Amino acid sequence: MSLRTAAEQFAVLLARQIYGGIGAIFCLHRIVPDAERSALPDNRALEIAPESLRAMLAWVAGRGLEVIALDQVPERLVRPRGRKFACFTFDDGYRDNLTLALPVFREFGMPFAVHVSPGLIDGSASLWWYQIDAALGRGERLDFAWRGREYGWPAGSLEAFSALAKMIREELGEAREELVAAICVAAGIDAVGLQKRLMMTWDEVRRLAAEPLVTIGAHTVTHPVLRLLGEAEALAEMADSKRQVEAQLGGPVRHLAFPFGGANAVGSREFRLANEAAFSTATTTRCANLFPAHARHLTALPRLTVSGNYPAPDRVRKLESGLLSARERKFQRVVTG
Numbered sequence: 438m439s440l441r442t443a444a445e446q447f448a449v450l451l452a453r454q455i456y457g458g459i460g461a462i463f464c465l466h467r468i469v470p471d472a473e474r475s476a477l478p479d480n481r482a483l484e485i486a487p488e489s490l491r492a493m494l495a496w497v498a499g500r501g502l503e504v505i506a507l508d509q510v511p512e513r514l515v516r517p518r519g520r521k522f523a524c525f526t527f528d529d530g531y532r533d534n535l536t537l538a539l540p541v542f543r544e545f546g547m548p549f550a551v552h553v554s555p556g557l558i559d560g561s562a563s564l565w566w567y568q569i570d571a572a573l574g575r576g577e578r579l580d581f582a583w584r585g586r587e588y589g590w591p592a593g594s595l596e597a598f599s600a601l602a603k604m605i606r607e608e609l610g611e612a613r614e615e616l617v618a619a620i621c622v623a624a625g626i627d628a629v630g631l632q633k634r635l636m637m638t639w640d641e642v643r644r645l646a647a648e649p650l651v652t653i654g655a656h657t658v659t660h661p662v663l664r665l666l667g668e669a670e671a672l673a674e675m676a677d678s679k680r681q682v683e684a685q686l687g688g689p690v691r692h693l694a695f696p697f698g699g700a701n702a703v704g705s706r707e708f709r710l711a712n713e714a715a716f717s718t719a720t721t722t723r724c725a726n727l728f729p730a731h732a733r734h735l736t737a738l739p740r741l742t743v744s745g746n747y748p749a750p751d752r753v754r755k756l757e758s759g760l761l762s763a764r765e766r767k768f769q770r771v772v773t774g
């Protein structure tokens with residue numbers, strides 16, 4: 438019987454997928470000790486325990502995969518050579534990327550990238566997925582009014598999280614912030630304090646940026662569903678996040694990760710706009726490996742999501758068979774639309 442942890446097994450399965458291409462970019466969010474992980478599956482999926490990350494990197498190293506910085510990916514696609522490569526990226530800008538992820542990556546001397554949203558860092562855009570999590574974990578029920586309608590769910594309801602996440606994603610700008618505030622006030626949670634605890638400050642982003650192993654990228658200003666925005670707004674979300682992060686760091690920012698990143702959040706228009714915003718790469722969360730043909734689609738690069746919930750049995754089977762990534766990319770080698 439194998440003594441491998443769930444995370445190790447998943448790393449094996451993910452890495453196996455790389456053999457279909459010349460490399461892969463992995464998408465992670467948070468590193469969280471097991472005892473502190475969220476009870477909600479959607480948020481738990483964002484959270485990998487430090488020991489699971491260590492096991493994953495040990496496996497990648499043992500397997501002889503070359504871990505490269507995001508800056509090296511374009512050149513590597515244009516001129517494929519050497520071993521298969523892996524590239525690690527984190528989205529949003531959580532404090533644990535600095536306190537828990539960095540020490541583990543340092544142990545292995547492996548580089549990684551962190552894509553930050555200025556609005557999530559300065560608090561002008563809410564970290565609603567964790568605020569709603571807290572709101573649903575408090576008291577017996579969550580009841581609130583929005584646009585003249587009453588909403589209510591029993592505490593801890595999974596349906597409530599899905600329904601609220603859908604409502605919030607569909608709202609834009611100020612309205613989205615007002616909706617999140619209405620929920621947090623009704624639940625009596627300190628939404629601002631929670632966000633400050635979870636996200637880095639700009640000083641911490643600068644400390645991370647000063648690490649030779651770390652590349653800082655952008656992730657839009659307010660973390661919207663880009664497809665819901667008009668073209669000018671979508672471009673501004675990308676270009677302004679680049680400018681704001683550059684101003685904070687005093688150096689160039691070359692990489693963008695699209696918020697949410699699935700086919701319902703980004704498509705060919707967003708790939709073109711990321712190019713117009715002068716990003717060298719932009720990454721989605723579409724599940725696929727990298728092929729030399731991606732050199733012509735640098736602002737539509739797929740990533741393999743490392744989920745804290747894997748391996749869920751049927752997903753593992755599909756991954757193992759290669760079916761999942763093949764089906765998610767509609768059996769084409771390169772998805773551009």
Ligand SMILES: [Zn+2]
Pocket residue numbers: 528529656660696697
């Ligand atoms: Zn994100």
